[in-house]
Each structure stands twice: as C-alpha cells, then as structure tokens.
Amino acid sequence: MKTEITHHLTPQLLMAYSAGTLPEAFDLIVASHLSLCDACRAEAESYDAVGGALMEGETSEMSAGSLEATLRMIREGGAAEADAPCAAAPPATAELPRPIRDYIGGDLADVRWQGMGMGVRQAILPVDGPATARLLHIPAGAEVPDHGHKGTELTLVLKGAFRDEDGRFGPGDVEVADEAVEHTPVAEAGEDCICLAVTDAPLRFAGLMPRLAQPFLKI
Amino acid sequence: MLSNVDWLDEKAAWPVAPPDPPPGAGTVAFLGDAALARMSDTNRSGTEGAATGAGDAAEPNAAARAAPEWVEHVTRIRDARDEAAFAELFAHFAPRVKAFLIRSGADGALAEECAQEVMATLWQKAHLFDPARASVSTWVFTIARNRRIDALRRQRRPEPEDLPWGPEAEPQQEDMLALQQDSERLAEALRALPEKQRHLIERAYFGELSHGEIAAETGLPLGTIKSRIRLALDRLRHALK
Ligand SMILES: [Zn+2]
Numbered sequence: 001m002k003t004e005i006t007h008h009l010t011p012q013l014l015m016a017y018s019a020g021t022l023p024e025a026f027d028l029i030v031a032s033h034l035s036l037c038d039a040c041r042a043e044a045e046s047y048d049a050v051g052g053a054l055m056e057g058e059t060s061e062m063s064a065g066s067l068e069a070t071l072r073m074i075r076e077g078g079a080a081e082a083d084a085p086c087a088a089a090p091p092a093t094a095e096l097p098r099p100i101r102d103y104i105g106g107d108l109a110d111v112r113w114q115g116m117g118m119g120v121r122q123a124i125l126p127v128d129g130p131a132t133a134r135l136l137h138i139p140a141g142a143e144v145p146d147h148g149h150k151g152t153e154l155t156l157v158l159k160g161a162f163r164d165e166d167g168r169f170g171p172g173d174v175e176v177a178d179e180a181v182e183h184t185p186v187a188e189a190g191e192d193c194i195c196l197a198v199t200d201a202p203l204r205f206a207g208l209m210p211r212l213a214q215p216f217l218k219i
Numbered sequence: 220m221l222s223n224v225d226w227l228d229e230k231a232a233w234p235v236a237p238p239d240p241p242p243g244a245g246t247v248a249f250l251g252d253a254a255l256a257r258m259s260d261t262n263r264s265g266t267e268g269a270a271t272g273a274g275d276a277a278e279p280n281a282a283a284r285a286a287p288e289w290v291e292h293v294t295r296i297r298d299a300r301d302e303a304a305f306a307e308l309f310a311h312f313a314p315r316v317k318a319f320l321i322r323s324g325a326d327g328a329l330a331e332e333c334a335q336e337v338m339a340t341l342w343q344k345a346h347l348f349d350p351a352r353a354s355v356s357t358w359v360f361t362i363a364r365n366r367r368i369d370a371l372r373r374q375r376r377p378e379p380e381d382l383p384w385g386p387e388a389e390p391q392q393e394d395m396l397a398l399q400q401d402s403e404r405l406a407e408a409l410r411a412l413p414e415k416q417r418h419l420i421e422r423a424y425f426g427e428l429s430h431g432e433i434a435a436e437t438g439l440p441l442g443t444i445k446s447r448i449r450l451a452l453d454r455l456r457h458a459l460k
Pocket of ligand 1: 007008037039040041
C-alpha cells in the first residue's frame with residue numbers, strides 16, 4: 001500500500017463478492033483490489049458477517065450418523081487440503097497481488113504478452129464463466145484501447161497510472177464503468193501502465209490482427 | 220430510517236464514488252443487549268418458515284450458545300483437537316450450512332455431503348480463524364460459500380492475499396469480544412428488518428440477484444463491524460512489518 005487508493009469498489013460488488021455470486025473474472029479483480037485496500041477488505045468482511053447472520057436463520061436436519069461420518073473424514077484427513085503454515089506470506093519482492101500471480105503461475109516477469117499493435121500488449125487470463133479477464137500493458141502516454149464498452153468493465157491499476165474524465169487512477173485504484181460511461185483513458189507519461197481489466201461483455205480483441213486494427217482506427 | 224424506495228429500485232445506477240460512509244452512518248439503532256438475552260432464548264429455531272427441520276433438536280443446549288462461546292469451541296479444536304467441542308459446533312452449524320446450500324440450489328444429498336465437508340474444513344482450518352475479524356457464524360458462512368462456488372458453480376474462487384497472523388498479532392480479548400457481540404447484534408437486526416428488506420438481502424446471498432441488481436443500503440448496522448475489522452487489519456499490517 002505504497003500510494004493512497006482513491007477509487008474503490010462499489011458496495012454492490014463487495015456484497016456480491018461476499019455472497020459468492022460474481023463471475024470468476026470479477027471475483028479475481030475484487031480479490032486483487034482487496035489485497036491492496038484494507039478499507040474495501042473490511043467492508044467485504046462486514047458483508048461476510050451479513051452472510052453469517054443470514055445462515056443462522058434456517059436449519060435443515062442432517063441425516064443420522066452425519067457427525068460420526070464427518071469425524072471419520074477428519075481422522076482420515078479428507079475434505080480440506082492441509083495448509084502449509086507460512087505458505088501464505090507473500091514474497092517480499094512480489095510485483096502483483098497474489099490472486100493475479102495465481103492465474104499467471106508467476107509474477108509480472110512471467111506474463112506471456114501478446115502484441116496488439118501501437119505498443120499495447122495484452123495477456124488473457126484463464127478464467128471460466130461469462131466474464132473475461134486480461135492484463136493490459138499500455139505504453140506511457142498512450143491511449144487505453146477499447147473503451148466504448150458493452151456491459152460492465154472494471155479496470156484495476158497495478159503499475160503506473162492513467163487519467164480520464166473521472167480523474168487519475170494510480171496503483172490499487174479501480175475504475176467501475178458501465179455502458180453509460182464514455183471515457184478515453186490515457187496512460188500517464190513517464191511510466192508504462194499495467195492494468196487488470198475484466199468485462200462481462202464479449203471480448204472484442206479476441207486475437208487476430210485484422211480485427212484488432214479496427215477498434216484502433218476508431219480512436 | 221431508510222427509504223424503501225431505494226430498495227425497490229433495483230436498477231439504481233452504481234455509485235462510482237468510494238463506498239465509505241462514516242462509521243455508524245445509515246445504520247439502524249442497536250437493539251440493546253438482545254444478544255445476551257439470546258443465550259437463554261429457546262425460540263430461535265424456525266425464524267424462517269422454510270426451515271426443513273429442527274436440526275439441533277437433539278442438542279437443545281447447542282443452539283443457545285453465544286458467539287464468544289463458539290470462539291472457545293474453535294480454540295478447543297485448534298489447541299486440543301476436542302471432539303466434544305466439535306460435536307456441539309456440528310449440531311448447531313451443520314444443519315444451517317445444509318439449509319443454506321439447499322436454498323442456494325443444491326439437492327438434499329449434495330447439501331448433506333457438502334455440509335459435512337464444510338464442518339471437516341472448520342476442524343482442519345481452526346488455526347486460521349481470527350476472532351478479531353469474524354464470528355464463528357461468519358467464518359462458517361465463508362467456508363460454506365466457497366464450497367458452494369466449487370460444488371455448484373464449479374469455478375475457482377480467487378481470495379485476497381492472506382494476512383498471516385502470529386503471536387505478535389494475537390487479538391486483544393476485549394476487541395475480540397466486542398466484534399463477537401457486534402455480530403450477534405447484526406443477527407438480531409437482520410431478524411428485525413421488515414420482511415421486504417430481509418428478502419432482498421436473502422436474494423442477493425442466495426444468488427438470485429446480479430451485482431447490478433443489489434441494493435447498496437442494507438439497513439443493517441455494518442458501520443461498527445467494519446471499523447472493528449479495519450482496526451484488526453491495521454494490527455496485522457503492523458505486526459507484518
Ligand atoms: Zn478499496
């Protein structure tokens with residue numbers, strides 16, 4: 001938490017993350033922001049408390065012998081993977097939050113970027129479900145591509161910064177944009193900007209160069 | 220107190236501003252020490268009509284524990300692998316986890332199997348439970364939720380970077396107690412909400428609303444819990460340095 005975070009997640013997203021009802025890509029960006037932002041983490045955990053209170057309200061009878069079966073499972077070491085103590089401690093040198101490192105299988109240096117033209121690079125992360133997640137590498141001073149979006153798009157800054165009509169977004173800041181938002185983010189001069197972007201709309205930059213060129217020409 | 224109109228307007232635009240009202244703002248009043256009264260309360264089962272059975276009927280005492288006592292039970296499992304403590308936790312929480320999973324769309328057999336796995340996970344992860352940040356109910360809910368995502372939706376659940384806590388960060392007894400009592404008050408406040416509002420919260424947690432349809436204002440006293448969790452996080456961050 002090197003810099004002050006000024007753009008946070010919405011209460012709706014934090015509650016949905018706590019309820020466990022978001023697409024995987026959205027879970028990923030929420031978990032990444034929470035890794036960097038204790039204000040939102042405390043809020044998300046307070047929504048967990050709502051879930052706990054809700055769960056108190058209803059019961060459904062367990063079958064006969066279920067306690068004994070569970071104790072047997074425990075003695076046989078089933079159910080949960082054993083936790084290696086201290087495995088959780090982040091390497092002091094990590095550049096990316098752990099949720100993203102888990103999807104890369106490494107850190108920033110291990111990202112397999114694909115060129116998108118005009119110096120912009122992307123790496124699509126392997127998430128399941130209806131929403132997609134990708135890392136974007138925007139050269140300092142360049143425009144962030146593809147920001148006339150359908151659906152909801154969340155963008156979390158990991159390195160560098162961008163600016164648009166809503167202000168400056170630095171490391172840890174997240175921009176929540178729905179269809180109504182029209183904006184043209186530009187990476188700040190001086191440092192390349194690396195972001196995690198997730199969207200529940202179809203990904204338009206699916207891979208082939210001829211198709212890639214089109215959105216750029218519109219800019 | 221709060222407007223029902225906000226609740227009914229499911230298409231309300233998302234606020235882009237940081238969701239950070241001052242602690243206590245927009246909350247309902249605390250209901251006194253209802254939490255303590257709960258310790259002797261016998262009418263807690265069946266607060267919801269949809270209950271499919273009185274799961275803890277065989278263990279009348281198990282249902283009457285207050286939140287701080289559940290913390291002791293988890294500690295006894297962590298420190299002494301205490302099966303009697305586990306049996307009491309099981310009698311109270313397993314039927315609740317099962318009901319939660321059924322409400323979320325699992326059939327009875329799957330819910331039963333997952334509830335057992337959730338309770339086994341509670342045993343295995345007892346050393347990770349942090350009573351300065353969660354009640355046992357809250358913690359069991361997060362395990363059950365993750366199990367649901369895995370079993371019903373078959374997707375991964377990215378979690379925030381862990382903040383490991385060691386001896387230096389051992390929570391203060393009174394902070395822990397305060398958080399536990401806040402959690403009980405939250406449960407009371409949830410029960411006291413008008414039916415319509417509670418129903419909207421249930422729909423959000425049982426997966427019947429998209430994030431765009433969720434109402435921001437719950438009408439619940441979350442401000443104090445949030446600030447207490449924040450303090451506990453600050454302490455962990457400090458201990459990590
Ligand atoms: Zn935040």
